[in-house]
Amino acid sequence: MPEFLTLLPPDQARDELLAHLPPPNPASESVAVIHALGRFTAADAIAPHPLPDFPRTTVDGYALLAKDTFGATDSLPAYLHLVGEVPMGDSPVFELNTGQCALIHTGGMLPGGADAVVMIEYTQSAHADEIEIFKSVADGENVIRIGEDVSQGQLVIPKGTQIRPAEIGGLMALGITSIDVVRKPRVGLISTGDEVIDPAQSPRPGQVRDINSYTLAALVEKCGGVAVRYGIFSDQFTVLKDAAAQALSECDLVIITAGSSASTRDMTADVIRQLGEPGVLVHGINTRPGKPTILGVCDGKAVIGLPGNPVSALVNGYLFVVPVIEKLLNALPKPRASVQARLTVNLPSQAGREDWWPVKLIVDRRSPAFNFEAEPIFGKSNLIFTLAAADGLLRIDPDATGLSAGEIVEVVLI
Amino acid sequence: MPEFLTLLPPDQARDELLAHLPPPNPASESVAVIHALGRFTAADAIAPHPLPDFPRTTVDGYALLAKDTFGATDSLPAYLHLVGEVPMGDSPVFELNTGQCALIHTGGMLPGGADAVVMIEYTQSAHADEIEIFKSVADGENVIRIGEDVSQGQLVIPKGTQIRPAEIGGLMALGITSIDVVRKPRVGLISTGDEVIDPAQSPRPGQVRDINSYTLAALVEKCGGVAVRYGIFSDQFTVLKDAAAQALSECDLVIITAGSSASTRDMTADVIRQLGEPGVLVHGINTRPGKPTILGVCDGKAVIGLPGNPVSALVNGYLFVVPVIEKLLNALPKPRASVQARLTVNLPSQAGREDWWPVKLIVDRRSPAFNFEAEPIFGKSNLIFTLAAADGLLRIDPDATGLSAGEIVEVVLI
Numbered sequence: 001m002p003e004f005l006t007l008l009p010p011d012q013a014r015d016e017l018l019a020h021l022p023p024p025n026p027a028s029e030s031v032a033v034i035h036a037l038g039r040f041t042a043a044d045a046i047a048p049h050p051l052p053d054f055p056r057t058t059v060d061g062y063a064l065l066a067k068d069t070f071g072a073t074d075s076l077p078a079y080l081h082l083v084g085e086v087p088m089g090d091s092p093v094f095e096l097n098t099g100q101c102a103l104i105h106t107g108g109m110l111p112g113g114a115d116a117v118v119m120i121e122y123t124q125s126a127h128a129d130e131i132e133i134f135k136s137v138a139d140g141e142n143v144i145r146i147g148e149d150v151s152q153g154q155l156v157i158p159k160g161t162q163i164r165p166a167e168i169g170g171l172m173a174l175g176i177t178s179i180d181v182v183r184k185p186r187v188g189l190i191s192t193g194d195e196v197i198d199p200a201q202s203p204r205p206g207q208v209r210d211i212n213s214y215t216l217a218a219l220v221e222k223c224g225g226v227a228v229r230y231g232i233f234s235d236q237f238t239v240l241k242d243a244a245a246q247a248l249s250e251c252d253l254v255i256i257t258a259g260s261s262a263s264t265r266d267m268t269a270d271v272i273r274q275l276g277e278p279g280v281l282v283h284g285i286n287t288r289p290g291k292p293t294i295l296g297v298c299d300g301k302a303v304i305g306l307p308g309n310p311v312s313a314l315v316n317g318y319l320f321v322v323p324v325i326e327k328l329l330n331a332l333p334k335p336r337a338s339v340q341a342r343l344t345v346n347l348p349s350q351a352g353r354e355d356w357w358p359v360k361l362i363v364d365r366r367s368p369a370f371n372f373e374a375e376p377i378f379g380k381s382n383l384i385f386t387l388a389a390a391d392g393l394l395r396i397d398p399d400a401t402g403l404s405a406g407e408i409v410e411v412v413l414i
Numbered sequence: 415m416p417e418f419l420t421l422l423p424p425d426q427a428r429d430e431l432l433a434h435l436p437p438p439n440p441a442s443e444s445v446a447v448i449h450a451l452g453r454f455t456a457a458d459a460i461a462p463h464p465l466p467d468f469p470r471t472t473v474d475g476y477a478l479l480a481k482d483t484f485g486a487t488d489s490l491p492a493y494l495h496l497v498g499e500v501p502m503g504d505s506p507v508f509e510l511n512t513g514q515c516a517l518i519h520t521g522g523m524l525p526g527g528a529d530a531v532v533m534i535e536y537t538q539s540a541h542a543d544e545i546e547i548f549k550s551v552a553d554g555e556n557v558i559r560i561g562e563d564v565s566q567g568q569l570v571i572p573k574g575t576q577i578r579p580a581e582i583g584g585l586m587a588l589g590i591t592s593i594d595v596v597r598k599p600r601v602g603l604i605s606t607g608d609e610v611i612d613p614a615q616s617p618r619p620g621q622v623r624d625i626n627s628y629t630l631a632a633l634v635e636k637c638g639g640v641a642v643r644y645g646i647f648s649d650q651f652t653v654l655k656d657a658a659a660q661a662l663s664e665c666d667l668v669i670i671t672a673g674s675s676a677s678t679r680d681m682t683a684d685v686i687r688q689l690g691e692p693g694v695l696v697h698g699i700n701t702r703p704g705k706p707t708i709l710g711v712c713d714g715k716a717v718i719g720l721p722g723n724p725v726s727a728l729v730n731g732y733l734f735v736v737p738v739i740e741k742l743l744n745a746l747p748k749p750r751a752s753v754q755a756r757l758t759v760n761l762p763s764q765a766g767r768e769d770w771w772p773v774k775l776i777v778d779r780r781s782p783a784f785n786f787e788a789e790p791i792f793g794k795s796n797l798i799f800t801l802a803a804a805d806g807l808l809r810i811d812p813d814a815t816g817l818s819a820g821e822i823v824e825v826v827l828i
Contacts, residue, residue, distance in 0.1 A: 037632045051799070054619045058796060088649070089609035091619035107609055107722065109620040149797040156799060164828060165636065165731075166801035169629035169724055172613040173622070173798050195503035195521055199586040205468045205505035206523040208587070215583035218451045222579065235502070308521065310583055317579075333777050335786060335805060337751030337827055363747050372749060382472060383563040384587050385465070385570060387580035391749060413751055414578060 007286040009398060010319055010354050013295055016281050017304075018323060020297040024330040027183040033171045036163045039181035040224060040329045045157035047174055050147035054091070055110040059142045062123055062131055063114040064101040069136040077124075077132040086111060101131055110143060117142040150174075160332040162224070184226045185328035187321070188247030188254040189213050191232045192240055192264060193308055198232065211310040211384055212257035219317045225253075225325045235264045241271045244303070248275055252328050254303045255321060257313050258292070265292050268305040272296040275303060286398065287354045289381045290316040309382040315356050315393065318414065337413045338392070341374035347403045349396040358390030359411055374411050390414065421700040423812060424733055424768050427709055430695050431718075432737060434711040438744040441597040447585045450577045453595035454638060454743045459571035461588055464561035468505070469524040473556045476537055476545055477528035478515040483550040491538075491546040500525060515545055524557060531556040564588075574746040576638070599742035601634045601735070602661030602668040603627050605646045606654055606678060607722055612646065625724040625798055626671035633731045639667075639739045649678045655685045658717070662689060666742050668717045669735060671727050672706070679706050682719040686710040689717060700812065701768045703795045704730040723796040729770050729807065732828065751827045752806070755788035761817045763810040772804030773825055788825050804828065 008016065028042030057063065064080055072078035080101040086092045086108040095112035096102060102111050110117070119142065122135035150156050156174070157167055163181070171179065191213045199209040210232055217227035228251055233243045240256070247254045258268045273279040276298030285293045289312035294305030302324045306313040341361055349355045362373040374394060379386045392411035396403060403409060422430070442456030471477065478494055486492040494515040500506045500522040509526035510516060516525050524531070533556065536549035564570050570588070571581055577595070585593065605627045613623040624646055631641035642665055647657050654670070661668045672682045687693040690712025699707045703726035708719030716738045720727040755775055763769045776787040788808060793800045806825035810817060817823060 034628060034631070037635055052622065053617070056622075058794060087620070088607065089611075089618075089621050107607070107622065144794055144796065148794070149799050157802060164802075165629040165632035165728060166798065166804070166828065168632045169625040169728065169798045170802040172628045173625050173724070175613055175616065175623060177614050193502065193521070197503075199589055200591050202589065203467070204503075206501070207503050208466065208470075208521065209589060211583040211587050214448060214586045215579040217448070218579035218582045221451055310587070314579060314583065335753045335775050335777055335827065338753055339749045339751070340754050340824070361749050363749050380472060380558055380562065382558065384580065384583045385563050388571060388584040390580070410754070413749065414580065 007284045007291065008282050010285050010287045013282045013285045014320060014323055017295040017297065017302060017320065018327055020278065020281055021302060021324070021327060022300050024327055026185070026328060026330055028180040029183050030178050030180050032178050033168055033176065036179060036181055037165070037168065038224065039163050040331050041157055041159055041161045041163065042180040042182045044155050044159050045171065045176065045179065047150045047152055047154045047156050048176070049174070050152045051149040051173055052144055053146060055146055056144045057104050057106060057108050057110060057117040057142055058144060059117055059119045060106050061104060061117045061120045061142065062101040062133070063096065063104045063110050063117050064133070065096060065098055065114060066116040066137050066139040066141065068098055069118060069133050072133045072136045074134045077134050079126060080131050080133060082129045082131050115139050115143070158332065160330045162331060162334065182329050184224060185252040185325055186228055186250065187220045187225045187325065188228045188230055188251035189216055190230045190240070190243050190247055190254065190256045192235055192256065192258055192268070193232070194235050196232050212306065212308065212313045215310060215314045216255055216257070216317050216321065219314065219321065220325065223322050223325050224329050235267065237267055237270065240267060241274060244271050244275055248298060248301055248303065251301075253301060253321070253324055255306060256303070257306045258308050265305070265307070269294050272298060272303050272305060276301075286352060287319070287356065289356070290319065293320065295320060310384045311358075311381050311387050314387060318393070338410050339372055339413065340408055341372035341411050343403055343405055343407045343409050344373050344375045345405050347376055347396065349400055349402045351401045352398050354398045355396040357394045357396065358386050359392055359394045360389060361391040361411060374409055387414070421698045421705065422696050424699050424701045427696045427699045428734060428737055431709040431711065431716060431734065432741055434692065434695055435716060435738070435741060436714045438741055440599070440742060440744055442594040443597050444592050444594050446592050447582055447590065450593060450595055451579070451582065452638065453577050454745050455571055455573055455575045455577065456594040456596045458569050458573050459585065459590065459593065461564045461566055461568045461570050462590070463588070464566045465563040465587055466558055467560060469560055470558045471518050471520060471522050471524060471531040471556055472558060473531055473533045474520050475518060475531045475534045475556065476515040476547070477510065477518045477524050477531050478547070479510060479512055479528060480530040480551050480553040480555065482512055483530075483532060483547050486547045486550045488548045491548050493540060494545050494547060496543045496545050529553050529557070572746065574744050576745060576748065596743050598638060598640045599666040599739055600642055600664065601639045601739065602642045602644055602665035603630055604644045604654070604657050604661055604668065604670045606649055606670065606672055606682070607646070608649050610646050626720065626722065626727045629724060629728045630669055630671070630731050630735065633728065633735065634739065637736050637739050638743050649681065651681055651684065654681060655688060658685050658689055662712060662715055662717065666715060667735070667738055668715065669720060670717070671720045672722050679719070679721070683708050686712060686717050686719060690715075700766060701733070701770065703770065704733065707734065709734060724798045725772075725795050725801050728801060732807070752824050753786055753827065754822055755786035755825050757817055757819055757821045757823050758787050758789045759819050761790055761810065763814055763816045765815045766812050768812045769810040771808040771810065772800050773806055773808045774803060775805040775825060788823055801828070
């Protein structure tokens with residue numbers, strides 16, 4: 001069992017894998033911004049014009065020259081001559097001179113000559129065309145200047161950004177209604193194991209339904225890839241090698257979930273060795289679950305062998321498949337979603353090994369202070385419903401020999 | 415400005431809104447499990463059979479009767495008669511009696527009579543059909559018993575669960591390849607404002623492109639709804655009321671993003687008052703951004719008036735629209751994705767008001783300890799690119815008068 005001789009820490013194993021992949025050079029495609037949610041930008045977005053491209057007020061009030069209000073107070077107001085009202089959605093037909101003001105509504109365009117707006121709360125109509133101002137305003141007060149949001153030519157959304165609602169809004173504000181996004185990486189999924197059958201079939205005693213092709217397909221889809229399921233292959237070297245070679249030629253990344261016996265796991269490693277250079281990089285990782293994971297690169301593409309155990313396959317999918325897809329997408333780093341929670345029980349762990357425990361978060365939805373309890377889900381590590389019952393995964397550092405009840409821990413949401 | 419007289423805290427405002435909605439009774443539709451990622455289950459999923467439905471080994475080794483190994487050590491091994499090998503994917507044709515064992519591979523089915531498996535590392539082949547066992551095993555050791563993952567009839571995925579990769583795996587393991595999910599709620603989006611134009615058009619001075627219809631549509635899509643954009647309507651009462659009435663009849667929730675002037679905001683409230691009973695529930699919320707937000711219920715459906723300011727509209731979308739969609743989906747509570755981070759600067763806040771600051775997270779991707787710094791993004795609150803640049807929102811409690819540099823804060827990811 002060569003896999004047990006060279007157990008690498010997961011972070012080091014991941015670095016090794018990513019370092020052997022070529023720099024990302026993803027193909028791109030143009031999509032309408034309204035359909036771009038969740039996609040990754042393939043190029044920097046540059047502002048074609050400033051935003052706003054006219055000076056706007058942020059309040060309801062009177063546009064004026066700030067200097068005309070200096071010293072104005074309740075007891076000693078400034079008196080300004082009202083010359084008109086700024087229409088919404090149009091440029092005012094007048095300009096303001098010293099001593100003049102104009103009624104303006106939030107979002108309205110400042111008339112020429114005006115440099116500030118006083119809120120209507122601090123004013124009073126003295127006569128038909130005269131306004132009392134009870135407060136002095138500074139130059140630029142309550143005004144968004146031209147280019148204050150973004151200036152013309154500014155880089156507004158860097159390449160590799162995942163499009164969220166805010167990016168869609170920013171692009172629309174600039175009139176950018178279609179953008180280039182990275183083509184979704186294709187991820188080939190191969191299941192092996194003489195005991196594994198299609199989920200639509202009824203297993204005979206000794207048979208189990210394929211889980212891994214489907215959990216991993218969903219994971220791939222969730223993080224921005226396209227899953228290509230090649231199906232279930234028997235534990236024969238040439239059968240598996242031919243399937244893997246086809247997947248490698250058609251996809252950007254290949255995942256083989258091994259039949260669970262040791263001999264099949266070794267077969268996966270042998271297939272990766274023959275598939276391309278440099279082949280197997282890591283065989284065996286010091287983590288639980290996931291020790292038998294195999295990381296390889298074959299002619300510039302990652303090929304990952306995951307354990308047949310469905311919990312192990314999915315957890316190691318989060319640890320190793322997701323980062324490869326992020327690299328293929330040329331994605332900018334972003335924080336992983338997690339929550340802080342109080343551990344409910346003591347958890348043992350073997351020193352030197354990184355453990356990932358499925359945990360349930362006891363949620364107080366009404367609490368704004370995010371008070372959660374993290375309740376580990378016990379059970380043998382190959383029971384898929386331990387993961388279905390989990391809200392997240394709790395990492396135990398290799399340096400730790402366990403965690404104590406009451407400790408505040410970080411739970412990565414899955 | 416009646417809105418400024420009755421500022422409710424956001425949590426109380428949200429409770430008021432949700433309490434006035436009828437109990438959710440969503441329509442459902444059947445989908446293939448492979449297409450169900452992100453959907454919400456409409457019914458409890460029950461295990462049609464136990465999982466596993468035969469006893470399986472979790473290791474490579476020898477199936478045997480545990481009592482035959484009692485007392486076995488390196489110096490005093492037990493000797494068992496090897497009667498065969500368990501084939502993968504089939505039931506063994508033999509049963510084990512006391513004194514017998516059978517070679518078995520991870521995932522293989524235990525032969526009748528066997529109750530435990532000893533790992534191959536603790537064995538040695540003595541003769542052709544005799545195996546030395548160097549370690550005693552307990553009854554059930556290295557075995558998953560029938561129903562140990564789930565038992566027949568067990569509730570495995572409760573109604574209201576959002577389908578993740580793990581749920582897909584669990585359903586597949588049980589041979590459940592299609593499920594009933596909640597039909598996506600339809601959310602009608604109406605933009606108002608004489609200054610607002612379609613993003614594909616070129617604004618004249620004084621005009622701005624519609625942002626809110628698109629940011630909110632993306633938010634709705636992201637949290638499981640279907641957005642129906644009704645377009646941009648002028649600031650005229652009957653025009654707006656007719657549009658809102660149509661949206662209310664066709665959708666499960668209606669959002670009106672108001673033109674930004676005070677008169678238009680009041681018009682939105684008047685429309686909601688006339689649209690159905692009880693009408694406006696909350697007009698004005700003690701939060702920044704978002705003070706002018708209007709929450710209403712008209713004949714059993716939520717109608718929400720959001721400020722025209724795009725930052726305010728989107729932030730208040732997270733605060734008020736998302737919870738309504740979750741209620742329409744009958745979704746189980748789940749933790750919000752967030753990260754803990756160290757605040758880089760002092761942040762002021764007005765006591766009594768809940769503030770939501772856009773912050774950028776400075777990410778150390780390689781750190782397993784999730785060490786982030788939260789850097790607030792300064793700028794007037796109506797600049798959409800302050801949100802596009804943000805990784806999340808930082809909440810400042812109404813009781814606080816600010817936060818200090820160096821404090822650990824919780825940032826809700828957006």
